[in-house]
Amino acid sequence: MSEVYNHKVVEKKWQEVWDNEKAxxxxxxxxxxxxxxxxxxxxxxxxxxxxxxxxxxxxxxxxxxxxxxxxxxxxxxxxxxxxxxxxxxxxxxxxxxxxxxxxxxxxxxxxxxxxxxxxxxxxxxxxxxxxxxxxxxxxxFLKLFKAGLAYKTEMPINWCTSCKVGLANEEVVNGVCERCGSEVVRKVKSQWMLKITEYAEKLIEGLDTVDYIEKVKVSQKNWIGKSEGAEVDFLIMGKEDKLRVYTTRPDTLFGATYMVVSPEHPIIDKYKEELTNWNAIEEYREMAARKSDFERAELAKEKTGVVIEGLSAINPVNGKEIPIWISDYVLMTYGTGAIMAVPAHDERDWEFAKKFNLPIIEVVAGGDVQNEAFTNVATGILVNSDILNGLEVSEAKKKMIAYLEEKGIGEKKVNYKLRDWVFSRQRYWGEPIPIVKCDKCGYVPLDESELPLELPEVDSYMPTDNGESPIAAMTDWVNTTCPCCGNAAKRETDTMPQxxxxxxxxxxxxxxxxxxxxxxxxxxxxxxxxxxxxxxxxxxxxxxxxxxxxxxxxxxxxxxxxxxxxxxxxxxxxxxGENGEKMSKSRGNVVNPDDIVREYGADTLRAYEMFIGAFDLSASWSEDGVKGCRRFLDRVWKLQDMVTDEEEYSRDMETKMHQTIKKVSSDFESLKYNTAIAAMMALINDFYKKNQVTKGEFKTLITLLNPVAPHMTEELWDVLGLEGRIYQASWPEYEEAKTVESTIEIAIQINGKTKATIMIDKDEEKVSVLAKAKDAIADKITGTVVKEIYVPGRIVNIVQK
The missing domain is CATH 3.40.50.620 (HUPs)
Structure with missing residues (x-):
């Protein structure tokens, strides 16, 4: 009888072997x-x-x-x-x-x-x-810079008032810093950007050439956010300026009853002296600055805004004067920072219009606006739209774009929600950006021969009060000469993001x-x-x-x-966690893998994490499940006591062996690790029923199990005295013909009631099957047999009087 499987000894042994052999x-x-x-x-x-x-x-x-x-x-x-x-x-x-x-x-x-x-x-x-x-x-980065795809510009960032650093959107939770809980405001900083927008179309097209699960492709496309529509110019009443908007629905222009601009839109500051409610506007802008872009764009939130008193716009297709509002749901970083509002056919615009009592004009038939049920009509017939009346939406779009281009007040446009990538951080622990700033030459790249530009050693990596990187205080490192003209210059002190x-x-x-x-x-x-x-x-x-x-x-x-x-x-x-919640220290449900490895072994942890459920779905941890996987491995270990000398598969197990090889091989390739392990569990049950397993069967089993439980199977390979290592072995192969059962079970009925079952060869002749059936229930036939019915592969029904 083999000893109990000692995972601590076996796992340490084979990890050392693999290291030494560079396996x-x-x-x-x-x-x-x-x-x-x-x-x-x-x-x-x-x-x-x-x-x-x-x-x-x-x-x-x-x-x-x-x-x-x-x-x-x-x-x-x-x-x-x-x-x-x-x-x-x-x-x-x-x-x-x-x-x-x-x-x-x-x-x-x-x-x-x-x-x-x-x-x-x-x-x-x-x-x-x-x-x-x-x-x-x-x-x-230098290649990107030289190609014009890396540039520096002023950008609003999330600024923690306590940490004195810029934060990514995901580091802002409910308007406060995730780390310290202090208020976060919007602050304009000079930032390095990467022009990922230049690759928007290529990023979409490339998805057609790869094997990604569908929800991954969808998330990529949604983030890029490609749309087709038009850019349209709205003149500002009495000014030479105009507001350009992007819309996917130029057919609804006759329904535009007001405009909304981002609180950061430069038009506001330009006409500050003419705005009669400047205090209200300024107060609203300060409030908006305390929100992240994600919070501002959230559809479910209550709509807020302030009308700009002193400026109004002209709808370019009907000449009507319409008000201009500011609202935080319009972002300066998306589109043009200004929108036309068509409240009859856009939910967000409709909610805003209802709150502030603004006009709502139906321009696509199908929406019952009188009953306050806006309709975002993608198909339908245009109404209240002058030159577009009677046209279907698709035709109205084409005609309106042609009209805008003919009049010089707009043009067809493909737009992307994707924004350029903010690439700099005012921090220490990141890659230095290999650029110097020269008063004469501007931003100049380092020569490639000077790479890597290493991080300087600093005494303090505390955030600075002015928001600059801690590196900015390292004057010996910062002060340098321009690679172009040789004059005094300064190194970039922002670092790259993670x-x-x-x-x-x-x-x-x-x-x-x-x-x-x-x-x-x-x-x-x-x-x-x-x-x-x-x-x-x-x-x-x-x-x-x-x-x-x-x-x-x-x-x-x-x-x-x-x-x-x-x-x-x-x-x-x-x-x-075992309670079905995300693991966290605060919930007290975190499981340390070291504890599992120590008590049950690495192979148990590996097997359990593959057996826990469908790989692409979340699953709750279960200590009982871990113990169950350890019992499974112990059963495999004890099989060595049942091994016979035969190198081949036994006749009664041949089909099962080929079926298991096929199942495990396929499931490993299709993320069905749990069902692959279940198939091996079923095979082991059959061995235990027989109370024996041939050497050839056991060799195949541990080879199939090796990728899941490599330590124990490597030890069993060694115990069996097999040649080389199991990691050097060949993957088992199956024969398709041998995966099909050669015998089948048939139910035997008398007058429609099952009395027994028999095993037959699947291709056995009807006469032979009927003979075996009558033999199997001979003692139960008490009357005269009047009919014998055989449904191939399923039942024999003997009808008696």
Whole structure:
């Protein structure tokens, strides 16, 4: 009898073997078929891994291990997305340099990942804070700058009045700073921007060429927000100025009864002296400055606004004077910062008009505006619209655009909701931007030979009162000479956002130690595109857009060989606490994976996280579920006591073996890890019923299980005395013909009531089946048989008197 499975001894043993043998290192043999599996590299926080991390890592580890067994040269890398605000905040609070914080956090994360037995190629480990890495992040930025896709401009930002720093929208919660709880206001700062809008159409078109789950494609397209319509000029009464608006419904222009401009619109300040309610306008602008763009654009919130007394506009198609309002639901960062309001056919405009008693004119038949039921009519017939009356919406749009262009008061326009990417942060812990500011030459790029431009060592990385980066106080570093004219100049003191390093990290994995390029042409050609990329659903919008944008730019500049970086993208559901809520310290439901590994083993944790439920859906943690997976592995371990010497499958198990190979192989490829494990559980039950398993069957079972439970299966392979290592073995193959059952079960009835069952060969002749049926129930036939009915493959019904 084998001993009880000791996971602590076995797992440590095989992790050391794999390290010494460099078992999972991708090779530079470019003649082999390749497979590039990628998971999102983590932000190494002080808390270490939580049980949500192993779910995607295990899923792709299964695919990577299976692909190696199928003969592929597999690249399955890992690294660290280590710049960013959380580390800087921790450093400030605890007075520890961010570099030291990062080093400690990375060490902790790596130890935890290693304990779970992942087949990462640690020789290719990268860290975004390594100057040898961010040299190439800076290099890409310079390419963008020289192409006119990186520029600096004044931009409103979220400003924490206490932390004295700019915040991303997601760091503002209910108008206050997520970190300190202080009031957040809008403040204009000079910011570096990346012109991602230049790639809007390419980013949409590229989605037709990749294998992304549909909701990922939808989130990408919605964020880009392509629409077709017209830009229209509204003259300001008595002024030479005009307000240009973008609308997707130029056919509704006759229904425009007022205009709304963003509180930041420059037209307000230009005519400040003529506005008779300036105090009310100023008060409203101050209130709007305390809200993030997300809060302002929220559809469900109550509409607020102030009419601009002293300015009015003229509807260009009917000449009517209409009022101009300011309201915070109009953003200066979207469109032109001004809209025409058609309250009969837009819900937001209708709510605003009803609140402030503004005119509502129906211009598309179908809406009962008299009963206060606006209708956003996409089809219908135009009414109250002069030249458009009687036309359907689609024809009315065309005619109105032609009219606007003929009169010189508008033009056809394709618009995108996507805004240019705010790329600078007034912080210390980020990549320095390799630009100098010269009074004579303007913004000048560093020569590429001077890269990396390393972060200066600072005594204090506390935020400054004026909102500048802490680097701004490092005058010895800041003061430099202009690369163009040689005059005195100053280095840029803003740093890049955390998004920078994560927008191209997958390229560096292909050739991480290259000092002459971000990666060699040969490596990039061989490994790209990434075959399978898995990550959180929360990263399928911005991270995917930003990294696809950088990749497409590099492709256009002949640096990478593919127009898309990822051929396949999937996402996983969250693991929730046992109470069904998101895990958090405040809820007291956080599970530490170290505790699970210590008590039950890494293979148990891996198996449980794959068995917990459908991979793309959230699932609640269950301690009983963990124990159940440990019992499953213990049953596999004890099977070694039942192994016979036969190398082949036993006759009665052959079909089941081929069915299981087919099922597990398919399910591993389609995110159905839970049903793959269930199939192996069912197979084990059959072995226990027989109380024996051939050596060939056991070898196949542990090979199928190896990607899920690599430590235990490696040990069992060794115990059986099989050649080499299990990670070097070939993936089992099945024969389709042998997956079909050769025998079937038939119900035997007398006068329609089932009395017994028999097993027959599925192709057995009717005469033989009837004979077996009568033999099986001979003692139950008490009358005269008048009829024998056989429904092939299902039942035999014997009718007697």
């Amino acid at each position: 999972f290192a991708a090779t530079d043999d470019y003649s082999k078929p390749k497979y590039y599996a990628l998971v999102e590299f983590p932000y190494p926080s002080g808390q270490g891994l939580h049980v949500g991390h192993p779910r995607p890592y295990t899923a792709l580890d299964i695919v990577a291990r299976k692909r190696r067994m199928q003969g592929y040269n597999v690249l399955y890398p890992m690294g660290w997305d280590a710049f960013g605000l959380p580390t800087e905040n921790y450093a400030i609070k605890n007075k520890i340099h961010p570099k030291i914080v990062t080093k400690n956090n990375v060490k902790r994360f790596k130890e935890q990942l290693h304990s779970l037995g992942y087949s990462f190629d640690w020789d290719r480990e990268i860290n975004t804070t390594d100057p040898n890495y961010y040299k190439w992040t800076q290099w890409i 998004w920078a390093g994560s927008s191209w990290y997958f390229l560096r994995y292909t050739d991480p130690h290259n000092n002459d390029a971000l990666a060699s042409k040969e490596a990039l050609k061989y490994w790209l595109p990434i075959d399978w990329y898995n990550g959180g659903m929360e990263h399928t919008t911005l991270h995917l857009l930003y990294s696809r944008f950088w990749h497409k730019f590099l492709y256009d500049n002949n640096i990478v060989p593919t127009s898309e970086p990822y051929q396949k993208r999937t996402s996983h559901g969250m693991i929730l």
